[in-house]
Amino acid sequence: MGLVEHAFAKINLSLDVLGRRPDGYHEVDMVMQTVDLADLVFLEDNPDEDITLEVQATHVPQDERNLAYAAARLFRERSGVRRGVHIRLDKHIPVAAGLAGGSADAAAVLRGLNRLWGTGLSLDQLAEWGASIGSDVPFCVYQGCARVRGRGEQVQPFQHGLRLWTVLVRPPVFVSTADVYHALTERDFVSQPRSAAVMRALRDDDWLALRGAVHNSMAAAARRLYPEIESFHSRVEEAAQVPFFMSGSGPTLFALLPAESHARRVRNALMGFLREVYLCRFVGGL
Numbered sequence: 166m167g168l169v170e171h172a173f174a175k176i177n178l179s180l181d182v183l184g185r186r187p188d189g190y191h192e193v194d195m196v197m198q199t200v201d202l203a204d205l206v207f208l209e210d211n212p213d214e215d216i217t218l219e220v221q222a223t224h225v226p227q228d229e230r231n232l233a234y235a236a237a238r239l240f241r242e243r244s245g246v247r248r249g250v251h252i253r254l255d256k257h258i259p260v261a262a263g264l265a266g267g268s269a270d271a272a273a274v275l276r277g278l279n280r281l282w283g284t285g286l287s288l289d290q291l292a293e294w295g296a297s298i299g300s301d302v303p304f305c306v307y308q309g310c311a312r313v314r315g316r317g318e319q320v321q322p323f324q325h326g327l328r329l330w331t332v333l334v335r336p337p338v339f340v341s342t343a344d345v346y347h348a349l350t351e352r353d354f355v356s357q358p359r360s361a362a363v364m365r366a367l368r369d370d371d372w373l374a375l376r377g378a379v380h381n382s383m384a385a386a387a388r389r390l391y392p393e394i395e396s397f398h399s400r401v402e403e404a405a406q407v408p409f410f411m412s413g414s415g416p417t418l419f420a421l422l423p424a425e426s427h428a429r430r431v432r433n434a435l436m437g438f439l440r441e442v443y444l445c446r447f448v449g450g451l
């Protein structure tokens with residue numbers, strides 16, 4: 166028996182870091198949106214009780230450090246199901262890009278094992294378990310659009326009608342999320358979260374208001390650590406003639422566009438000088 170789950174990437178329509186918590190994590194207030202760039206996660210029953218992993222990609226751990234493997238182990242421990250599974254990952258989401266690729270794979274394994282083994286657990290339960298794997302995993306369990314708070318474990322899914330196109334570009338810069346968090350200073354922390362403005366624009370189906378409200382309070386720290394991001398950002402906006410924003414801790418930049426034809430023109434303009442350019446669309450919730 167086997168099945169496949171789509172592990173969709175996310176972008177941050179807002180990312181406010183409110184401060185550092187006593188437990189060492191950061192308190193965040195974000196609006197995340199799923200886009201249709203996906204890894205494929207194949208799950209197949211293993212005849213013995215082992216978890217095995219096969220990854221079609223470079224720069225991704227092929228062992229228990231992989232978040233998909235960690236998710237399978239966690240699911241077995243928490244559910245008490247003593248069965249084996251073979252996981253095959255077809256990676257399409259760029260790695261270490263601010264698109265939560267690893268978290269999406271982990272969430273897809275949780276959803277997929279729930280189906281494969283017929284455990285009938287709720288998404289709320291899977292998201293609660295997922296929080297111990299990584300801060301973006303709870304959101305990735307639900308997918309769609311959500312306001313996300315705490316250290317990522319408080320997810321409020323939110324339905325809206327905007328089916329925007331987005332062009333993603335990944336500048337060739339290797340970013341460590343942990344290093345960007347460490348580089349945050351008091352000045353980067355936000356006292357008045359701006360996620361509410363993003364939520365209002367989504368509720369009103371007002372894409373121009375949305376584009377005006379998109380922001381990322383990690384962008385300044387990412388640029389301080391990796392100054393190349395800034396020059397890429399300027400070149401991208403100059404070539405595309407539309408504003409771009411950073412997702413997560415970077416370096417991926419994205420533009421929001423209502424018309425497919427415009428999004429295709431933007432993509433084509435960027436493909437001349439950047440290799441990793443993706444045309445995507447917003448995906449609704451489950």
Ligand code: ATP
Pocket residue numbers: 224225226230231232233254259260261262263264265266267268270271301342413414415
């Ligand atoms: P986030 O937006 O959640 O910070 P990211 O998109 O910046 O995540 P990932 O693509 O999830 O970053 O990868 C971060 C690191 O996690 C990689 O360098 C890799 O070593 C490790 N990793 C573990 N499992 C996976 C996986 N299934 N896919 C990709 N990377 C993984």
